[in-house]
Amino acid sequence: MQALFEEFPVIRDAFWLTIRLTLASGITALLLGTILAAMRVSPLPVLRGIGTAYVNILRNTPLTLVIVFCGLGLGLVLDVSFSTSLSTNYLWLSIIGLSAYTAAFVCEAIRAGINTVPIGQAEAARAIGLTFSQNLRLIVLPQALRAVIAPLGSILIALIKNTTVAAAIGVTEASLTMKTLFESHGAEVIPIFFGFALGFVILTLPTGMLFTWLSKRLAVIR
Amino acid sequence: MSTLTAEPRQSREHGSVPDRTSVLYDAPGPRARRRNTVFTALVVLAVLAVLYLMVIKLQEKNQLDPALWRPFLQADVWVNLILPGLLNTLSAAVVAAVIAVPFGFVFGIGRLSEHAWIRVPSDVVVEFFRAIPLLIMIFAVMYGGSAVFGLTVTPFMAVVVGLVLYNGSVLAEIVRAGIQAIPRGQSEAALAVGLRKGQVMRMILLPQAVTAMMPAIVAQLVVLLKDTALGFIVSFEDLLNAGARVLPSNFNNIIPAVIVIAVVYIIINLIVGAIATWLERRTRRSRKTTAQPIEPPGAIVVPGATPGVSAVD
Numbered sequence: 001m002q003a004l005f006e007e008f009p010v011i012r013d014a015f016w017l018t019i020r021l022t023l024a025s026g027i028t029a030l031l032l033g034t035i036l037a038a039m040r041v042s043p044l045p046v047l048r049g050i051g052t053a054y055v056n057i058l059r060n061t062p063l064t065l066v067i068v069f070c071g072l073g074l075g076l077v078l079d080v081s082f083s084t085s086l087s088t089n090y091l092w093l094s095i096i097g098l099s100a101y102t103a104a105f106v107c108e109a110i111r112a113g114i115n116t117v118p119i120g121q122a123e124a125a126r127a128i129g130l131t132f133s134q135n136l137r138l139i140v141l142p143q144a145l146r147a148v149i150a151p152l153g154s155i156l157i158a159l160i161k162n163t164t165v166a167a168a169i170g171v172t173e174a175s176l177t178m179k180t181l182f183e184s185h186g187a188e189v190i191p192i193f194f195g196f197a198l199g200f201v202i203l204t205l206p207t208g209m210l211f212t213w214l215s216k217r218l219a220v221i222r
Numbered sequence: 223m224s225t226l227t228a229e230p231r232q233s234r235e236h237g238s239v240p241d242r243t244s245v246l247y248d249a250p251g252p253r254a255r256r257r258n259t260v261f262t263a264l265v266v267l268a269v270l271a272v273l274y275l276m277v278i279k280l281q282e283k284n285q286l287d288p289a290l291w292r293p294f295l296q297a298d299v300w301v302n303l304i305l306p307g308l309l310n311t312l313s314a315a316v317v318a319a320v321i322a323v324p325f326g327f328v329f330g331i332g333r334l335s336e337h338a339w340i341r342v343p344s345d346v347v348v349e350f351f352r353a354i355p356l357l358i359m360i361f362a363v364m365y366g367g368s369a370v371f372g373l374t375v376t377p378f379m380a381v382v383v384g385l386v387l388y389n390g391s392v393l394a395e396i397v398r399a400g401i402q403a404i405p406r407g408q409s410e411a412a413l414a415v416g417l418r419k420g421q422v423m424r425m426i427l428l429p430q431a432v433t434a435m436m437p438a439i440v441a442q443l444v445v446l447l448k449d450t451a452l453g454f455i456v457s458f459e460d461l462l463n464a465g466a467r468v469l470p471s472n473f474n475n476i477i478p479a480v481i482v483i484a485v486v487y488i489i490i491n492l493i494v495g496a497i498a499t500w501l502e503r504r505t506r507r508s509r510k511t512t513a514q515p516i517e518p519p520g521a522i523v524v525p526g527a528t529p530g531v532s533a534v535d
Contacts, residue, residue: 043247044258046265060444060491061484062451068466069484073477078283122245132247140246161355168455175357182365189369193362197354204353 003185004195014177015199021095021163021173022203026156028099033106034141040111043132051107058104063097063165070097071169087172094166102159109151113144118222146218153211157204174199280477290475294482303472307464308486314378314460315447318385322446323439325386326393331423333398344394351391357452360384364456377458381450389446393439396516400435401427403513434513437502444494448487461486 004011039051058066070093074080082092117140125139164175172180178196182189250258280286293299332344351359363383367375404427412426454462465483470476505515 041246043250043254044262044265046262046269050265050269056492057484057488060448060488060495062448062462062487064451064454065462065465065480065484065487068454068462069477069480072466072470073480077285077477078279119245126245126248135246164355164357165452165455167357175355175361178358179361179365182361182369186365186369189362189366193358193366196358197350200354200358201350 001188001191003181003188003192007181007185010177010181011174011195011199014172014174015203017091017171018160018163018173019203021091021098021166021171022156022160024095025098025102025163026159028095029102029106029155029159030152032099032103034110036103036107037110037114038136038141040107041114041136055104055107058101059108061101063101063162064168066101067094067097067165067168070094070100075169087170090169090171091166094163094169094171098159098162098166102155102162105155105158106152109148109155110141110144112151113148114140116147117143143220146220149211149215149218153208153215156211157207160203160207161200285475285477290473290478293469293473293475294478299469303468304461304464304483304486307459307461307468310378310459310463311447311450311453311461314381314385314450314453314458315443318382318389318450319443319446321382321386322390322393325390326397326439329391329394330397330401333394334401336419348391348394351387352395356384356388356449357455359387360452360456377453377456380456381453381458381460384452385446385449388449389442392442392445396435396438396442397431399516400431400438400513403434403516404430405512408512430511430513433505433508433511435516437498437505437515438517440494440498440501444491444498447491447494451487 036051036054039047040055042048071090074096075089075093080093081089083089121139121143122135125135130138163173166173167176167179170176174196178192181192185192248254277286284290329344329348332340333348335341335344360380360383364375364377364380367373367380401423408426408430409422412422417425450458450460451462453460454466457463459468461483465479466476469479473479502515505511
């Protein structure tokens, strides 16, 4: 237990980084996923094809591979640079990887949500002369998004846990910090592990409850 | 059920020919057709522009140098460097799956027990291992095994133990959902003809539940297979290790290597995913069970939307 109290500032900073990774990747993934979902239902076959290919590729690739590609491929070889500080740069590269991966799941959720909107809604929208993009933006997506709050919550919880994979390219979020503490406090592996596990439960449990509450509150009454 | 997007997958329940026109937009007239052609051309141009920029960038960094790609045409590179990694990935996945499935059955049935001393510990184990990231479990096994118990823990063991605990817990949820998906009348009828609780579970519920949860279990195996790549972080010599450490150290070709390895992962996962979809379709027609196929926990389940098998992870 001693180590957990001694190293509290380090642990707090690590979890703060986990939270920032989650928020940055989550917002980007939500935007990208929505665009992908719109592409997958659009009238243009070429857009539908791009969306489908994206989702199938990213969903079937291990996240570790995506992050390693971003860190070593984009970062080291192609010199994609967001910051002169090496650690900040890897942070951004891992955000790219996490967002790209999570967007595929967001897209699938929103597409499933679009299927919950009754067909009459879209038909009525067309009958009053709305175009595809108006139809999607004003009628279908607002209802679809409200139907998928709970699945989006599951995706967010998965994302919180997935941020640990950023450890693969040296981002000092919670899991890598835990490993460092294991190395410096070899005798206290078990308390440190339960401390970090508790940290993740503290992040995921309220997220789950918040999204369950939101999904009930915002559910479309039919 | 009517749905807004029309894809073959959505309409397969009706067994009808997929309806290709979407209700989100009108059937295009002459003007819309012209406009669509223009937009399609613009999209194609944009894609070509992006590809061009990528090629320029890759060329600038000499990544299109044939020397970096040629290794993938040599048999000995595959035999000596890539296939051993693939073999390790597959053996970790198979060993983990073989242990995780019974783990899931034990804890899934445990959670349905009438005895609190069985139910509560099962609940705690399943909820705990589902709530924490797999990677910190792998780290804990790796360091805890040697520091606390004095064991030599190989990366293979750490990966397998982590995968078993996490995926076993997810499978426990699948088992529980599968058993609960059987209509109540089944166990009531079984009890009425005089079967004991254990017999009801063994002879009536489980045989039907297995059919109902088969697709979800196979879908979870895709997640398990993908998660073996976490072993890379603890230096497990898996397929990703071959692509991101071994090949680049020999040929200095990280980008080509990672791309080729990704294709291998995608092909394997598409095959396993296709098996899950095929099983699901079969279960829907099956008369061996009174339950519908269940969704994997954490799957994108939207009430009122058409079901399908894919797990979030």
